[in-house]
Amino acid sequence: MTTVAFIGAGSVVFTRQLLTDIFGFAELADVRVALHDIDPDRLETAEGIARQAADQLGARPRITASLDRRAALEGADFVVNMVQVGGIDATRIDFTVPASFGLRQTIGDTLGVGGVFRALRTFPLLDALATDMLAVCPDAWLLNYTNPMAMNVWWLAEVAPRLKAVGLCHSVYWTVHGLCELLGVPLAETGYRAAGVNHQAWLLRWEHQGRSLYPLLDERIAADPELRRRVRVDMYRRLGYYPTETSEHSSEYVPWYLHDEREIERLRIPVDDYIGISEENVAEYERTRATLAAGGTIALEQEATEYAPQVIHSIVTGESRTIHANVVNRDLITNLPRGAAVEVPSTVDSLGVHPQHVGALPPQCAALNSQFLAVGELTVRAALKGDPRMVRQAVMMDPNAAATLRVDDIWRLCDAMTEAHGDLLPEALRGSCPLP
Numbered sequence: 001m002t003t004v005a006f007i008g009a010g011s012v013v014f015t016r017q018l019l020t021d022i023f024g025f026a027e028l029a030d031v032r033v034a035l036h037d038i039d040p041d042r043l044e045t046a047e048g049i050a051r052q053a054a055d056q057l058g059a060r061p062r063i064t065a066s067l068d069r070r071a072a073l074e075g076a077d078f079v080v081n082m083v084q085v086g087g088i089d090a091t092r093i094d095f096t097v098p099a100s101f102g103l104r105q106t107i108g109d110t111l112g113v114g115g116v117f118r119a120l121r122t123f124p125l126l127d128a129l130a131t132d133m134l135a136v137c138p139d140a141w142l143l144n145y146t147n148p149m150a151m152n153v154w155w156l157a158e159v160a161p162r163l164k165a166v167g168l169c170h171s172v173y174w175t176v177h178g179l180c181e182l183l184g185v186p187l188a189e190t191g192y193r194a195a196g197v198n199h200q201a202w203l204l205r206w207e208h209q210g211r212s213l214y215p216l217l218d219e220r221i222a223a224d225p226e227l228r229r230r231v232r233v234d235m236y237r238r239l240g241y242y243p244t245e246t247s248e249h250s251s252e253y254v255p256w257y258l259h260d261e262r263e264i265e266r267l268r269i270p271v272d273d274y275i276g277i278s279e280e281n282v283a284e285y286e287r288t289r290a291t292l293a294a295g296g297t298i299a300l301e302q303e304a305t306e307y308a309p310q311v312i313h314s315i316v317t318g319e320s321r322t323i324h325a326n327v328v329n330r331d332l333i334t335n336l337p338r339g340a341a342v343e344v345p346s347t348v349d350s351l352g353v354h355p356q357h358v359g360a361l362p363p364q365c366a367a368l369n370s371q372f373l374a375v376g377e378l379t380v381r382a383a384l385k386g387d388p389r390m391v392r393q394a395v396m397m398d399p400n401a402a403a404t405l406r407v408d409d410i411w412r413l414c415d416a417m418t419e420a421h422g423d424l425l426p427e428a429l430r431g432s433c434p435l436p
Helices: 012-024 040-057 069-073 087-100 112-136 149-159 171-183 214-222 231-239 247-251 261-266 273-293 307-317 363-385 388-397 399-404 407-424
Strands: 003-007 032-036 062-066 078-081 141-144 164-168 190-197 200-208 321-328 341-349 352-355
Touching: 003 012, 003 069, 012 032, 012 040, 012 273, 012 307, 032 040, 032 069, 040 062, 040 273, 062 069, 069 112, 078 112, 078 307, 087 112, 087 273, 087 407, 112 141, 112 149, 112 363, 112 388, 112 399, 112 407, 141 149, 141 307, 149 164, 149 321, 149 341, 149 363, 164 307, 164 341, 171 190, 171 200, 171 214, 190 363, 200 363, 214 231, 231 247, 231 363, 307 321, 307 341, 321 352, 363 388, 388 399, 388 407, 399 407
Parallel strands: 003 032, 003 078, 032 062, 078 141, 141 164
Antiparallel strands: 164 321, 190 200, 190 341, 321 341, 341 352
16 A cells, blocks of 8 residues: 655645645555644644545545654655744744845745745754654655755755655746646647756746747737736846746845835835735635534645646556656756756656756856855755854855845844744754854
């Protein structure tokens, strides 16, 4: 029996979608689902979702729920990680403290000071998870959804190189899905290929019936002034390749937009957007919990678009498919650092996930990705060495922070973030870091 363990199963919206997609495959209808969360109320809600999803879809899984992570991992073939360390309280800190220094963010979960500190409080969890997996399910695949994706995959490669870990994100798929809707072209009839880093990959090829769709996109953009008031459309027009994450995300990975009120207005950038998203996720959890308690029916979206169920299905059945996955760069993208985490097309079959060689990215795209990865590398090295100064150096290299703040303010901001997050951070990185 195939066993899938969900770590952080209390992320109920995500758990519901992943289970819906898994149970939608006939070959996976009898899987064992092992749910784990440290919050008993959220765990109970996740179990209720799992049982109701199975009933609605006619699946026959064996469902267990445990507050003990290692117990949930026993015998797992696949481990889906979606833990957000610190929850919404930590997210609020990631926004309110930088805002008090004049630094604007939109999502704050991937790069910038928010991404750096999210990584630092996630690394200890990844250490413990990897240790448990190597002890009780060493051959399992770790399917990571937790952000910051590039830093987390890079960290796992450093601390647990024997672990079969891959990072999964739906940004490439939904980017192409949205662009096809914009042009009125059926997604199923297109072919596409993207590469770069997670949340800043590039749509290198996008074709319909053997012809590039980029000229048609150019016409659509030229005809609609409102389309030009979006960050990633602006980036595409200037760089020549469409970025594969939302404008909200993309705005904070570059030095060009968030420091300037005129650009925020021109491109309609929703500053602090993730706070509202996080609050809505909490509200959705409360609604779901109340629905289950009242004996109501939860709504399922049967789209089968998430990558984790597809990976599980391909490895279990041998059905080959191609996804875009986050993996260690072993000469996959030749003009990005070897050993970094990159996002590339990958074939999945009964033998696992096989990243495809991409070669060199367009130089302007690689230049931006290299800035992105510099922040990630310094963050990973800071945690490996227990070096608080390197944390400050990582934020100094961040494009948005560097474009907005003086270096003294970056240093003081990191001190304030360190104090605010407290014991969620690795012990060696707590406390201030005065200049010599």
